[in-house]
Amino acid sequence: MTYLPSPMPFAGAELDYAEDRRSMEDLKAYLNRKDAKAVLFKDGKPAMSEDGSLMMVHPDKLNGTNVNHPAPLLLGLRGEMPVFAFSLHDSQKLVDEERFQEMRVVAGRMKPDELAIAGRARSLFQWYHHHQFCSACGKKTRAAYAGMYSHCEACKTDHFPRVNPVVIMLILRGDKCLLGRSPGWPEGAFSALAGFISPGESMEEACLRETKEEVGINVTDVQYVFSQPWPFPSQLMMGLICHTKEDKLTVNTKELEAAQWFSKDEVQAVMNKQGDSFMRPPKFTIAHQLLRHWLSQ
Ligand SMILES: [Zn+2]
Structure with missing residues (x-):
């Protein structure tokens, strides 16, 4: 039988991107849900738990923590459960430094679904990191709809994460x-x-x-x-x-x-x-x- 990967590594995240349910009200409700989850990144590296799984915390844990743009980044919904991602700034005490691991190193050991979630987060954070200013007018942009795209208030241009x-x-x-x-x-x-x-x-x-x-x-x-x-x-x-x-x-x-x-x-x-x-x-x-x-x- 012809071999086909199922799922393809980095694909197959069980996430509804909820592109039409990302208003400020939606976001507030998602953040208040008890079952809300967030994956944590630093410098493009995901935080991994001691048991080798992708670390997931409630977004509340991030209160008072310096995070990078865009925040919050809503990766999507799993059923009703919102899944966020946060990219931590320097010297945070929330997670031990050694918990952040190179994705290429841990990718081979990650479960397919975690790999897909982490991959989506990594790509989005990298894109936002390199697109903090409008490529049309040079002004600072802001993330719109919980990270769906980036918007420039000055010239009203929307910039979509690029593949x-x-x-x-x-x-x-x-x-x-x-x-x-x-x-x-x-x-x-x-x-x-x-x-x-x-x-x-x-x-x-x-x-x-x-x-x-x-x-x-x-x-x-x-x-x-x-x-x-x-x-x-x-x-x-x-x-x-x-x-x-x-x-x-x-x-x-x-x-x-x-x-x-x-x-x-x-x-x-x-x-x-x-x-x-x-x-x-x-x-x-x-x-x-x-x-x-x-x-x-
Ligand atoms: Zn602009």
């Missing part, structure tokens, strides 16, 4: 697939090639261009497989499979350190942790999921 589309492709030649590695990656780590989609370009065109730029080969038969929200900081990874008959690679060393063909048997062994041809991409990446999908076919 950047990226193509990530598994390039196949017969029973081999092409993987590459970027400078600075852990030794032996290889993954699928990827690149940002440029304005005026389709997903398929971006796949052809990026492949040509990075490894000098032409690909055809681009097929969309599945996508993933990626909160580092806020990409939509569009997972593709494409084909080529060319085997000679011209690696663009400005973008990649190396690229290499791996046979299905080699990849299978690595994915099953029985081979060491390369270090497999972590489970929470779409590259890992694309490889699993390919092996299942």
Whole structure:
């Protein structure tokens, strides 16, 4: 049976974004609910409980705490239960410093639903952190509707949190697939090639261009497989499979350190942790999921 991730890591949060129920009155009511929950972040790192789960506290606990814009940030409703996120300022006593952990480090151990909630919060905080001023007139903006978007009072422009589309492709030649590695990656780590989609370009065109730029080969038969929200900081990874008959690679060393063909048997062994041809991409990446999908076919 063809393998499909369910849910895709970082997707599948059981949250109603409640885009039409975010007035000041709604917000007040949500904050007063006994079952309201808030996840805590600092410098893009989620606070984790000692048992390894995502820490959740009642928003009341934040009283008197310095938090970053936007606050409160309503991630959504789970049934009736509101789920907020707060990004703490420096030197807070609310949570021990060591409870804030790098998301890439803890992602592999997090439950799918917690991963999706934390990913949504991380992307939103990063966007707000870099968009505190209006890009049209330069004045300070404020968050509207509990963080749904940002509004400039001076020129009346609304700014919506941005998602950047990226193509990530598994390039196949017969029973081999092409993987590459970027400078600075852990030794032996290889993954699928990827690149940002440029304005005026389709997903398929971006796949052809990026492949040509990075490894000098032409690909055809681009097929969309599945996508993933990626909160580092806020990409939509569009997972593709494409084909080529060319085997000679011209690696663009400005973008990649190396690229290499791996046979299905080699990849299978690595994915099953029985081979060491390369270090497999972590489970929470779409590259890992694309490889699993390919092996299942
Ligand atoms: Zn403005």
